[in-house]
Amino acid sequence: MNDKETEVLRIITIDDNPAIHKDYRSILIPKEKDDAFEASAAALFGESELESSAPLLPPFDLVSAYQGQKGYEMVKAAIEENRPFAMAFVDMRMPPGWDGLETIEHLWQVDPDLQVVICSAYSDYSWSKITKRLGHTDNLLILKKPFDNSEVAQLAAALTKKWYMRRQTVMIMKNLEAARISAEMATIAKSQFVTTMSHEIRTPLNGIVGAVSMISEFNWPNEQKEYFEIIQSCCDSLCDVVGNILDFSQIEAQKLIPSQERFDLHNLLSSLMRVMAMEYEDNHVHLRCDLDPAVPEWVIGDHRRLRQVLANLIGNGFKYTSKGEVGLDITYGNRNEQQVLTVTVRDTGIGIEQKQIAHIFEEFVQADAGFTRVYGGSGLGLTIANRLIKLMGGELTVQSQPGSGSTFNFWIPLPQAQDVKPDRNIEQISEDQFASYDNVRILLVEDNHINQKMVAHMLTAIGCQTDIAENGQIAVDMVTRQNYALVLMDCQMPIMDGIEATRRIRQSENNVNIVALTANTTHEDKQRCFDAGMDDFLPKPVNKLRLQKTLQRWLGDKVNPE
Numbered sequence: 001m002n003d004k005e006t007e008v009l010r011i012i013t014i015d016d017n018p019a020i021h022k023d024y025r026s027i028l029i030p031k032e033k034d035d036a037f038e039a040s041a042a043a044l045f046g047e048s049e050l051e052s053s054a055p056l057l058p059p060f061d062l063v064s065a066y067q068g069q070k071g072y073e074m075v076k077a078a079i080e081e082n083r084p085f086a087m088a089f090v091d092m093r094m095p096p097g098w099d100g101l102e103t104i105e106h107l108w109q110v111d112p113d114l115q116v117v118i119c120s121a122y123s124d125y126s127w128s129k130i131t132k133r134l135g136h137t138d139n140l141l142i143l144k145k146p147f148d149n150s151e152v153a154q155l156a157a158a159l160t161k162k163w164y165m166r167r168q169t170v171m172i173m174k175n176l177e178a179a180r181i182s183a184e185m186a187t188i189a190k191s192q193f194v195t196t197m198s199h200e201i202r203t204p205l206n207g208i209v210g211a212v213s214m215i216s217e218f219n220w221p222n223e224q225k226e227y228f229e230i231i232q233s234c235c236d237s238l239c240d241v242v243g244n245i246l247d248f249s250q251i252e253a254q255k256l257i258p259s260q261e262r263f264d265l266h267n268l269l270s271s272l273m274r275v276m277a278m279e280y281e282d283n284h285v286h287l288r289c290d291l292d293p294a295v296p297e298w299v300i301g302d303h304r305r306l307r308q309v310l311a312n313l314i315g316n317g318f319k320y321t322s323k324g325e326v327g328l329d330i331t332y333g334n335r336n337e338q339q340v341l342t343v344t345v346r347d348t349g350i351g352i353e354q355k356q357i358a359h360i361f362e363e364f365v366q367a368d369a370g371f372t373r374v375y376g377g378s379g380l381g382l383t384i385a386n387r388l389i390k391l392m393g394g395e396l397t398v399q400s401q402p403g404s405g406s407t408f409n410f411w412i413p414l415p416q417a418q419d420v421k422p423d424r425n426i427e428q429i430s431e432d433q434f435a436s437y438d439n440v441r442i443l444l445v446e447d448n449h450i451n452q453k454m455v456a457h458m459l460t461a462i463g464c465q466t467d468i469a470e471n472g473q474i475a476v477d478m479v480t481r482q483n484y485a486l487v488l489m490d491c492q493m494p495i496m497d498g499i500e501a502t503r504r505i506r507q508s509e510n511n512v513n514i515v516a517l518t519a520n521t522t523h524e525d526k527q528r529c530f531d532a533g534m535d536d537f538l539p540k541p542v543n544k545l546r547l548q549k550t551l552q553r554w555l556g557d558k559v560n561p562e
């Protein structure tokens with residue numbers, strides 16, 4: 001809507017009687033004030049207002065048409081020029097052309113928002129006949145002739161105002177929609193940026209993690225060993241931070257979809273408890289886990305995300321507890337006809353103030369956020385845990401008293417798996433069960449020289465023979481010439497990326513095991529790899545243990561020479 005429209009509201013009169021046009025003009029246009037206008041204005045607003053010559057009606061631009069067809073052309077032209085009429089006074093009988101109803105039908109075809117007053121001296125159409133023909137609408141009123149001047153003034157004031165307010169509302173809604181779309185685009189751009197940054201950070205991290213995991217295996221004096229442990233732990237923290245930021249942006253962009261896979265829940269819990277106890281337990285804080293016997297072993301859900309949530313809650317429990325225990329109570333049962341897992345993580349730590357509790361699931365919130373804060377952290381852990389639980393269809397709640405510890409409780413649907421054959425889930429293999437892979441030939445497809453070196457070193461340490469392809473094109477050629485037990489495929493490479501290379505390998509009906517080894521770790525990236533025909537997905541940074549687990553998963557014992 002332009003300024004002109006806000007200043008001057010346009011009204012069209014469609015009537016075959018010239019005297020009517022004159023009447024409307026005298027009622028509605030103040031500068032052409034005459035007796036009729038004075039009378040109507042006085043009736044509308046009272047004598048005193050009239051005497052003070054205050055503006056009585058908004059300024060109208062009054063236009064005349066003497067036949068329905070002509071009125072229609074003028075309304076159509078006004079729409080095309082973007083100077084629409086706010087309202088029309090339409091006579092019922094206008095021989096020889098269209099009558100009022102036919103005219104209105106045509107008017108609303110080109111301008112459905114036009115407010116119409118139909119002026120009828122005859123009762124040739126009843127209200128029910130009119131609504132039957134024109135439909136039920138709030139854009140139409142009937143003015144019976146002979147009309148009262150003040151009625152005309154009131155109708156014009158009220159209907160033009162209504163038309164104006166409606167246009168304003170539509171414009172505001174359009175602006176809001178545009179703002180919503182641009183905010184959505186900004187979120188997508190931000191999420192893309194975070195994904196790219198995560199890739200850029202993970203790639204060199206892969207080199208560091210790999211190098212440290214290799215070098216720390218030598219027989220170093222204790223002091224050096226400690227330094228390696230520090231580097232390793234810093235890398236782990238950095239990976240967690242990068243992972244959290246990536247998860248958060250994926251959740252925001254609604255791109256994170258929990259998987260539905262069969263997994264061994266008991267195994268997940270025992271391995272997690274082992275890792276958490278090793279990492280956090282000391283003489284002062286103990287880790288306890290009570291597992292209800294009803295909790296099934298094999299379930300269907302997203303084991304990585306469940307593990308992530310549990311690790312976060314347990315990690316927080318230890319972080320904010322200096323004495324006592326972090327205890328888990330895990331039960332299984334039905335809720336709203338779903339089989340659900342319920343987990344309570346209770347600690348004996350510092351607790352949380354009531355006023356903070358309402359906010360701790362909000363992003364970047366830390367109960368103690370001042371410059372003097374004692375505990376590190378990004379304030380994203382609980383936000384992600386809360387959103388992941390929601391995405392998995394459950395709910396996370398918290399109860400806490402400052403000084404008496406905190407209790408985090410969540411449930412998620414986790415149906416029991418029916419078909420329970422043991423599978424090659426890498427999480428379920430302990431280190432001492434690894435097969436040896438002497439003389440197994442692996443193709444590593446990787447363009448980054450540091451990563452080539454690191455992964456090749458790890459593979460050699462595991463006993464494999466490694467060939468390297470600098471890009472997808474070379475890899476496609478190499479797999480046609482040589483039988484490989486497994487291909488480790490980077491995704492982003494010059495000349496031909498890993499996705500295209502995999503597609504071509506599969507097109508040639510080669511069933512070699514292909515595992516993505518990539519710093520692109522979003523759900524979409526993973527899906528793209530599987531869609532192209534890859535068998536598994538190993539996110540960077542990778543260390544020897546994870547590489548070994550992946551080999552075990554795909555090669556099992558069948559290539560073990562013993």
Ligand code: ADP
Pocket residue numbers: 316317320347349350351352360365366367368376377378379380381382383406
């Ligand atoms: P952070 O990375 O800061 O730990 P979280 O999202 O995991 O972020 O937690 C948000 C805030 O909630 C923390 O900064 C802390 O103040 C509070 N909090 C979380 N868990 C506990 C707990 N078990 N005991 C006390 N406070 C907690």
